[in-house]
Amino acid sequence: MYKILFKQVLNPVTKMMVIDAPEIAKVCKPGQFVMIRVNETGERFPLTIGDFDREKGTITIVFQEVGKSTMLLGSLGKGDEILDFVGPLGKPSPTDKKYGTVVAIGGGCGSAIVFPVARAFKEAGNFLITINGARSMDLLLYRNEMEEISDETYETTDDGSCGVHGFVTTVLSDLISQGRQIDLVFAVGPVPMMKFVSKTTEAKKIPTLVSLNSIMVDGTGMCGACRVNVGGQMKFTCVDGPEFDGHQVDFDELMGRLNAYLEQEAISEKQWVEEHGGTA
């Protein structure tokens, strides 16, 4: 059992929890993820490690409530326990290298996930530009934190309620057309966002890493549920990734595979909402 030490509602759809998991905190690296099973009847689902504290022995997770399992997790509070918490899984981000200028892009909940990776890029001596995007101002995450670690930071909202009116790619395109030197782009967010970021950088051949969010069951390479087509080769997101070269990923196929269980997910969510009267 893994105890929830702290819980915070970050915005109307996103929650943050600090979990007591000293063994994982001791060894995890930015970019890795955990598999979670909340209770005995629960499913296993992946969440990227949002942050960690080796001394306190804690792992921070940030998640958006998008269905039954995240609602169930979100219904727990400080002092409650999570049944299974497995990690660290996947390959770490390549943050130990100096590239020059790194643009770290987070979309929606992805901002929380990109944050520790961006910080590590900064600590490795890179010039760090962050682009933080969301649908509207109230959904922008980690605004102060991003500001603190970045050499330059931009905010975008789809509705223009804060920062640049538009998408993260609006800012990215501007930077590119201004002729700014960019040595690496790192993007985490919804699949369409990562797809368009990759398209934006492809023409200029700017190396682009994306962190994929495939459907997973075990998270250790034993089932292939998370397989993706990268450069014409079958890769398992859980062991070969979750980060891949954005120019090589077949995003449309990934999107199709993510929709595999829409029908069952709706049934499960409906049942939860009926029994619990929606989310907190």
Add this chain to the structure above:
Amino acid sequence: MSEETGQTTTKKRERPPPTKKVPMPEQDPILRGKNFQEVALGYTAEQAVEEANKCLHCRNPKCISGCPVEVDIKEFIELIREKKFMEAALKIKETNSLPAICGRVCPQETQCEAPCIYGIRNEPIAVGRLERFVADYARAHGEPLPKLPKKNGKKIAVIGSGPAGLTCAGDLIKLGYDVTIFEAFHKPGGVLIYGIPEFRLPKEIVTAEVEYLERIGVEIKYNHVIGKIRTVVELMNEDGYDAVFLGTGAGAPNFMRIPGMNLVTVFSANEFLTRVNLMKAYEFPKYDTPVRIGNRVAVIGGGNVAMDAARTSLRLGAEEVIIVYRRSRDELPARLEEVHHAEEEGVQFRLLTNPTEVIGNERGEVIGMQCIKMELGEPDDSGRARPIPIEGSEFIMDVDTVIVAIGNSPNPIIPQTTPGLEVTRWGTIVIDEETGMTTLPGVFAGGDIVTGAATVISAMGAGKRAARGIHKYIFDE
């Protein structure tokens, strides 16, 4: 053999006709095709005694040499005859920690029952059914724990709680070691829990056998992916383990190199069976894990895993399930019993057929599978007839779900994170056959991680050998 033949001719007239095994009751095929309850129902005490009474009680029993974990078959059958069922169970558990499992899933026809002297003229003694009976009897009647030796103060880490790891741990505990199993999943058993379906091996039986091991002192740490949370080297150098046993299996699924493998309704058998068995997707939405099955399912492959996936598909409500196998019936690697059960339940077989492409619609769902017919040629390296495509024989099979069951490869996480561990080009770990020791002193391995995907019982045999190897390594230095 010659002696036996001599006896046969002289006594021929007096001898009764060949006998068959006392039949084991089974669920009706039509009914069982709709539920996940166990198919074979097991012997009653009377049936067990009747079967045991046929044993010839050979002076030099051949059956024991056929058992990879050296169960004293002659003795335990003798105890059944005397109706000392509990004693029979304890006798088995001296050498085999998981008899309720072995009695169910071992291919006895190629092991203990193959050399049975009684079986020369008759069906052999039903060793597997008898083993299953006494193990079930002991579990139901609260078996006592064995006397264990004093702790020897040495700590062993066992990686993986599949058949190899559980056997190794059980044997080491009985030798006085402190044993900790590290398991990546949230439940113990490896393939016994995620792979073999409920209707062939009820999960409560796996749990009970593991609980027995815990009661005699084996500690299990779940959610521990060794190579990620701790490395093998750290376990030995920092955590004070005197030796490590790697029993991580061959759990990485193989896919075919044909177009369409990433379609939404193409699944590895591992994924499909894990969802159903470990995550209980057949009870969705009571359990949160979903599983998808269409009306017409093709299962690619001919092994036990393919049979399990096909029979599971039927139970989830598929109307038609077709096994697609590239060789002929004689080469099917699955146990005969499993093939029979699948057929009885209505699984169809499309033999000498190989898929060449899976075809999908715009949503990525399977709408058909192109196959080519095959013929058998000369034997290949494996000694089996090589399947050769018949030119121009392509046809489209009308299916909406494809399950790939063409075998598994070793999971690479441990080899990748353990410097100095020698692996073959297939990713299997190289060991000393005698002791089970790898190229790293103090690190042992056994089961599918060494052999590639094989059987439950061969993994158990390897776990037993390694336990012996570890004991020798620690105390003969």
